[in-house]
Amino acid sequence: MSKHKSEAFTCPHCQNESSREIVESINVDLSPEMREKVRDLSCFAWTCPVCGKASLVIDPCLYHDMSNQFMVWLSPDGSPLDASGFDPLAGYTLRWVESPNAFREKIDVLERGLDDRAIELMKLILAMQLQKSMDIVDLVFHSFDERTGAFRFVVVLSDGAEQYAAMQGDTYARIARDVEERLFTPARDFVKVDIDWATAALELLKGSE
Numbered sequence: 321m322s323k324h325k326s327e328a329f330t331c332p333h334c335q336n337e338s339s340r341e342i343v344e345s346i347n348v349d350l351s352p353e354m355r356e357k358v359r360d361l362s363c364f365a366w367t368c369p370v371c372g373k374a375s376l377v378i379d380p381c382l383y384h385d386m387s388n389q390f391m392v393w394l395s396p397d398g399s400p401l402d403a404s405g406f407d408p409l410a411g412y413t414l415r416w417v418e419s420p421n422a423f424r425e426k427i428d429v430l431e432r433g434l435d436d437r438a439i440e441l442m443k444l445i446l447a448m449q450l451q452k453s454m455d456i457v458d459l460v461f462h463s464f465d466e467r468t469g470a471f472r473f474v475v476v477l478s479d480g481a482e483q484y485a486a487m488q489g490d491t492y493a494r495i496a497r498d499v500e501e502r503l504f505t506p507a508r509d510f511v512k513v514d515i516d517w518a519t520a521a522l523e524l525l526k527g528s529e
């Protein structure tokens with residue numbers, strides 16, 4: 321199941337008003353076809369019926385993966401999820417993100433059963449190492465190679481070029497253990513685990529050594 325609603329929308333290209341369908345929530349177990357639409361962000365694409373041009377329109381959206389027990393709340397303006405009457409199940413990971421790219425990255429990490437806190441810390445450590453020789457704009461989790469145990473990240477540079485960087489699985493295991501044993505993350509709230517979270521967490525981990 322995914323919840324949709326319709327809204328009048330003015331096309332930014334031709335200024336004609338048409339109706340637009342908004343995806344308010346996605347339950348990927350009930351609507352598995354939505355997974356690919358999140359991966360390529362087409363769930364946020366809208367094509368104007370008058371001029372035929374496509375726009376990317378980002379609305380708040382709650383993504384629910386029952387099999388892997390997590391929810392990700394996409395909130396472009398940072399407003400909290402209206403959680404009245406919402407009782408998160410025990411063992412769930414609850415996260416919120418601001419951008420569509422962070423939304424799909426977070427889902428990518430959590431559906432693999434990885435600890436996103438460890439992944440964000442790896443990204444931060446990698447960025448600090450790479451920054452000495454390159455001008456990094458963004459670092460995104462790409463994949464986990466089960467055969468070699470290596471984690472791959474996409475490094476986006478200021479000139480728009482992209483390259484891969486890898487970190488070994490034992491680094492992940494060590495950081496994930498540190499996070500689990502030495503940091504407290506509230507389980508009943510939607511938490512924003514990003515570069516800012518990782519920066520603060522790294523300070524805490526250093527301070528408690």
Ligand SMILES: [Zn+2]
Nearest residue numbers: 331334368371
């Ligand atoms: Zn149009």
